[in-house]
């Protein structure tokens with residue numbers, strides 16, 4: 358069945374928000390503790406329905422791409438700052454960077470000063486990247502360039518930026534319907550050895566019925582981009598339905614909201630919004646920038662993409 362592009366745009370953004378909101382109440386839990394609360398034999402209830410920093414930042418990326426019909430770093434940073442709500446649970450690196458930009462420092466320089474001048478390799482740039490994957494889905498070179506530039510607002514470590522680019526490209530391949538060839542495409546795309554090795558591991562782990570313990574040990578379930586982006590890609594590839602992938606990703610424990618969000622973005626981009634369980638969408642918050650607004654952003658991003666097909 359051919360899924361239309363608009364449905365894939367909506368699927369990616371709503372899918373990401375759904376994965377985030379579903380994972381949020383169990384963030385930081387161990388795999389065993391998640392299992393003690395949620396049975397994997399039935400569809401999980403979304404009890405809380407509120408999204409976290411992952412979705413708030415993703416909204417900012419989409420808003421800025423739409424407004425500028427492409428990337429504008431100063432505007433994207435400003436948009437993040439305008440939307441910032443501390444209650445959404447931002448990572449310390451991202452909070453620090455946005456505060457300093459608000460105080461007048463350059464959006465291009467601030468992130469390089471974090472973590473003793475190393476920059477952050479957290480998954481904060483990857484978890485918000487879905488709109489970049491959508492807007493540049495047909496141009497891998499521009500997609501990489503914009504993924505790097507948009508990451509730099511908060512994450513300057515090579516592993517933080519490369520993780521965001523890999524997640525963006527996985528979303529792009531999902532939009533193109535390339536599930537079978539995703540791993541070989543990602544292999545060609547990845548330039549960093551840490552991610553090349555993780556992609557090789559995904560391939561090996563998909564070939565056997567790997568246990569969750571193995572996935573956590575070999576791919577990771579933490580806040581570092583290299584311990585979460587590959588896990589989201591694996592969670593998408595292992596299953597054939599949106600809900601199976603997202604439930605699996607969160608059932609691993611750890612950084613559940615973010616791994617859930619990234620898995621939801623790839624899966625939603627592949628299956629389209631019609632594949633996301635209604636029970637989950639119904640429970641998702643619908644305030645000022647809730648699900649109706651996110652759906653509208655997906656449509657506007659789709660229109661902006663058609664207006665600027667090269668995306669440059």
Ligand code: AR6
Pocket residue numbers: 409410411446447448449450451472475476477478479480481482514580581612614615
């Ligand atoms: N050296 C040591 N530790 C690091 C480094 C580094 N160069 N970079 C990152 N860390 P941060 P995020 C560790 O703060 O990526 C939220 O809940 C360090 O412990 O940049 O925006 C989100 O929803 C640092 O605090 O945050 C995500 O789930 C941590 O990685 C998550 O936090 C995260 O990096 C990450 O968000």
Ligand code: MG
Pocket residue numbers: 409410411445446614615
């Ligand atoms: Mg979060």
